[in-house]
């Protein structure tokens with residue numbers, strides 16, 4: 465299989481790139497051909513056959529996270545050449561083997577903070593946003609994390625296009641969804657449920673101990689949000 469891991473690192477986030485790339489090379493899809501596609505404003509990264517770089521401007525928070533599916537959609541022609549696409553926050557680290565068992569049409573991770581319900585506290589409750597989910601539906605929703613998501617290339621690119629269009633509508637109406645891209649992703653899962661729902665050990669906060677969901681696969685690194693977002 466040809467698989468591409470998509471990363472975004474603008475502004476100060478370029479400091480995370482080498483670590484996530486090295487950890488992916490060590491643990492991710494060792495049986496397959498793994499490539500990387502980095503979106504960045506930093507000139508320090510050299511392109512190789514398996515490491516593709518697209519230069520994008522750094523935009524202030526929250527656009528830096530919200531516009532991710534626009535970046536991906538722009539590179540659709542290149543990304544469509546892969547069998548599977550995965551997006552991972554750049555401030556994460558693979559810590560044990562991840563393989564074929566997560567290859568599925570549409571893959572998402574249960575959010576570590578929402579394993580006991582309470583999705584209505586995170587889903588968008590603003591009817592003016594395209595990410596809006598009515599309370600009656602929100603209470604039963606399985607809330608997924610924005611930080612690791614993937615699937616078959618065609619499905620993933622369709623999702624990226626749909627979410628970008630929703631974000632565009634919101635921006636025209638001067639609305640930000642509650643948790644930005646993550647709210648849009650969750651709204652998308654209502655009509656397109658993940659075919660593979662991963663446990664939170666695929667998005668485990670670095671400073672949490674005792675993961676009851678099995679071996680930790682992917683860590684969400686601890687950082688000073690305010691300082692990093694500049």
Ligand code: UD2
Pocket residue numbers: 471472473474475476477525528529552553554555609610611612643644645646667684689692693
């Ligand atoms: C959570 C999600 C994230 C996104 C966000 C929306 C996890 C682990 N993370 O992360 O995916 O849904 O909530 O609120 O579930 N970035 C830059 N430059 C910047 C700022 C952000 O490149 O100046 C990129 C970078 O790839 C980063 C990602 O955007 O990893 C998300 O930003 P964050 O990590 O600061 O957001 P966080 O921790 O709230």
